[in-house]
Amino acid sequence: MNELDSALLKILIKDARISFADIARQLNVSRAYARARVQALVEEGVIEKFTAVVNPEKLGKTISMFVDLKVSPQEIEKVAEELAALPEVVSLYIMSDLRSLHIHTLTDSHEGFDRFAKDHIFGRPEIISVECNSLLKRVKHRRGGARL
DSSP states (O other), X not given: OOHHHHHHHHHHHHOTTOOHHHHHHHHTSOHHXXXXXXXXXXXXXXXXXXXXXXXXXXXXXXXXXXXXXXXXXXXXXXXXXXXXTSTTEEXXXXXXXXXXXXXXXXXXXXXXXXXXXXXXXXXXXXXXXXEEEEOXXXXXXXXXXXXX
């Protein structure tokens, strides 16, 4: 990757629907070159996918919770896959100690989160401990993807 590719990625992070002609104008390159570089970045796996960023509050998902679980190491992959498949789970990470999951959930109410926790976390013998925090205020977030 060079400086032009970095500039190209910054443009796409801001607006993945931008036309190749507009990318070319901003980078002072041809439309064909812009298209070829985007395609190359996709093929190389630098760009994994193009997606929409949805405002969860506009969909009534106003309760943002961060859940940290300690899980029996032999069960961590299974628990991670099961929880990741749930609609309430926005993101889920297996942490470097290989027994912790860091989970971000979005629900429409505290009752909705309580149902989620009761149905999918509490009472599971492979989950050793649970810590949970509610989002108070967003200061900086990755809307639109990583910043380069």
